[in-house]
Amino acid sequence: MTGSATVASVLGLVLILATSHFSVGEPRGSRKTIFSNLNETTSATHREGKVFSLFNVVQFKNEGCRSTSTISSGGTGSSNRNGTCYTSTECTTRGGSAAGSCASGFGVCCVFLISSSGATVSQNCSYLRNPGFPNAYAETSQVSYTIQKCDSSVCRLRLDFESFSLLGTGNTEEFLDPNPGGQCRDMFTVSSNTGNTLPTICGQNTGQHIYVEMGCLDSDTVSVNLNIDGSTAVRMWEIKVTQVKCNTEGQPRNCGCLQYHTGLTGRLTTFNFLPTNDNHLAKQEYSICIRQEAGMCCVEYTVCADASSYSLEAKNDDGTNMQDSNCSKDYVGIEGGSATCNASPGDVLFTQFCGNVFTTDEAATMNMPICDCTKPFRVDIFTDEDTDEAEATANEKHSRGLCLEYRQIPC
The missing domain is CATH 2.60.120.290 (Spermadhesin, CUB domain)
Structure with a gap:
C-alpha cells in the first residue's frame, strides 16, 4: 500500500549538477541551470552577472521496496524482507531500520521489526x-x-x-x-x-x-x-x-476467505500439516479461496504425493472413504465435487469429503482427482472438538489433515 510522498532537500548535489553544464566563453544568454529530481529535469535561463542560489526539493513516494535484510524461509533458502521507502531521518523517527537504498539513492528501504x-x-x-x-x-x-x-x-x-x-x-x-x-x-x-x-x-x-x-x-x-x-x-x-x-x-473481494490463493496451480494444506507425527487441529472452520483466472472454468484437486496427505475422521471411521452425510465430524467441503470436469446436469455432485480416501467413489480404495466447476472456487475446512474415535472403536488412522494440489481447468 502506498503512503504519502517524502520530501528530501538536496542542495550540494544539485549545485554540482548545475555548474557542470556551464562552459567558459558561452555566448551571452545561453547559460542554463539544470534542476534535477526523480521525475523530471527542467531548465531555466539566468541572466549573466546575477548572483543565484540553487535549491532543489526531491519528492518520492513512500512505496514498498526490497530490502537487503534477509530471512530464512524454513529450510527452503532465504528471501529478502520487504520495506518502505523513506528518508534516513524518517526511517529512524518511525522506529525502522535502514536496509538498502531506494528512490535512486535519495531514500532508504526502511524495515520495521517488532x-x-x-x-x-x-x-x-x-x-x-x-x-x-x-x-x-x-x-x-x-x-x-x-x-x-x-x-x-x-x-x-x-x-x-x-x-x-x-x-x-x-x-x-x-x-x-x-x-x-x-x-x-x-x-x-x-x-x-x-x-x-x-x-x-x-x-x-x-x-x-x-x-x-x-x-x-x-x-x-x-x-x-x-x-x-x-x-x-x-x-x-x-x-x-x-x-x-x-x-x-x-x-479477496468477499469476506469469509481466511486464505486466498492465486495462479493456475498451487497447494493447500490444513494448519499444522508439516510435522508427520502430529494431528490436525481441532475446532477449525474456515474457507480457502482460489481466484478464478482468465479463461478457466473448473478446478481439479488431487491429494499430494505424500501417502498420508489425506485423513479426516468420518462418521463411522473404519479406514474407508466417505462423502456428504457420512461426514458429520471432520470434512473438507467442495461445493460441486465430481469425478470429472465435464459433469452432465443430471450427475450427482458431492459437497463434503472425509475418511482416508479422497474420492467421489465410495468403493474406491485409492485417492482420485475431484473436480469443481462451481464459482467462486472455494475449499471449506471443518473439524470438530471431539477425539477421533468412532462410536464403538477408536480411529486407528493417523488424522494428519490434508494436503491438496490444485490446477485450474480451461473452459
Missing part, C-alpha cells in the same frame, strides 16, 4: 517476531501485539507466516492421548472489532497465511496473541503484516 510484547504496530509491512529473535523463545509468558491502521482506506490485513513454530497438539494417536481432539497446547489467536471468529492455530505453519478483516472505522484495530502453555520449549515466529486497501486488485 519483537516487544505489547507493542503497537502502525507501519505497513511490519514484521512481528518473538522476543529475542532470531534466537528461539523459551519463556512461558504470553506475547501480544496491537495493529493499527496506517491509512483510513485499509480494510484488511494479510499475515504471512515467514517462520512459525509453536507447540502443536502433542498427539500422534489422539485416542491414546490425554489431550483430546487435536487441542492446541500453545495457542495463536487473532481478534478484531468485526466480530469474525478466526480459528485458533498452533504447531508448524511456516509458509501459511491468513487474511483478517479490520473493520470500517479508522480507529479499528487487530490484536495478535500468543498464549504459551507454560512449559519450557523452543518456539519461534516471524509474521509479516501487510495492510490491504479496500478493493485492491488481486485481493
Whole structure:
C-alpha cells in the first residue's frame, strides 16, 4: 500500500549538477541551470552577472521496496524482507531500520521489526517476531501485539507466516492421548472489532497465511496473541503484516476467505500439516479461496504425493472413504465435487469429503482427482472438538489433515 510522498532537500548535489553544464566563453544568454529530481529535469535561463542560489526539493513516494535484510524461509533458502521507502531521518523517527537504498539513492528501504510484547504496530509491512529473535523463545509468558491502521482506506490485513513454530497438539494417536481432539497446547489467536471468529492455530505453519478483516472505522484495530502453555520449549515466529486497501486488485473481494490463493496451480494444506507425527487441529472452520483466472472454468484437486496427505475422521471411521452425510465430524467441503470436469446436469455432485480416501467413489480404495466447476472456487475446512474415535472403536488412522494440489481447468 502506498503512503504519502517524502520530501528530501538536496542542495550540494544539485549545485554540482548545475555548474557542470556551464562552459567558459558561452555566448551571452545561453547559460542554463539544470534542476534535477526523480521525475523530471527542467531548465531555466539566468541572466549573466546575477548572483543565484540553487535549491532543489526531491519528492518520492513512500512505496514498498526490497530490502537487503534477509530471512530464512524454513529450510527452503532465504528471501529478502520487504520495506518502505523513506528518508534516513524518517526511517529512524518511525522506529525502522535502514536496509538498502531506494528512490535512486535519495531514500532508504526502511524495515520495521517488532519483537516487544505489547507493542503497537502502525507501519505497513511490519514484521512481528518473538522476543529475542532470531534466537528461539523459551519463556512461558504470553506475547501480544496491537495493529493499527496506517491509512483510513485499509480494510484488511494479510499475515504471512515467514517462520512459525509453536507447540502443536502433542498427539500422534489422539485416542491414546490425554489431550483430546487435536487441542492446541500453545495457542495463536487473532481478534478484531468485526466480530469474525478466526480459528485458533498452533504447531508448524511456516509458509501459511491468513487474511483478517479490520473493520470500517479508522480507529479499528487487530490484536495478535500468543498464549504459551507454560512449559519450557523452543518456539519461534516471524509474521509479516501487510495492510490491504479496500478493493485492491488481486485481493479477496468477499469476506469469509481466511486464505486466498492465486495462479493456475498451487497447494493447500490444513494448519499444522508439516510435522508427520502430529494431528490436525481441532475446532477449525474456515474457507480457502482460489481466484478464478482468465479463461478457466473448473478446478481439479488431487491429494499430494505424500501417502498420508489425506485423513479426516468420518462418521463411522473404519479406514474407508466417505462423502456428504457420512461426514458429520471432520470434512473438507467442495461445493460441486465430481469425478470429472465435464459433469452432465443430471450427475450427482458431492459437497463434503472425509475418511482416508479422497474420492467421489465410495468403493474406491485409492485417492482420485475431484473436480469443481462451481464459482467462486472455494475449499471449506471443518473439524470438530471431539477425539477421533468412532462410536464403538477408536480411529486407528493417523488424522494428519490434508494436503491438496490444485490446477485450474480451461473452459
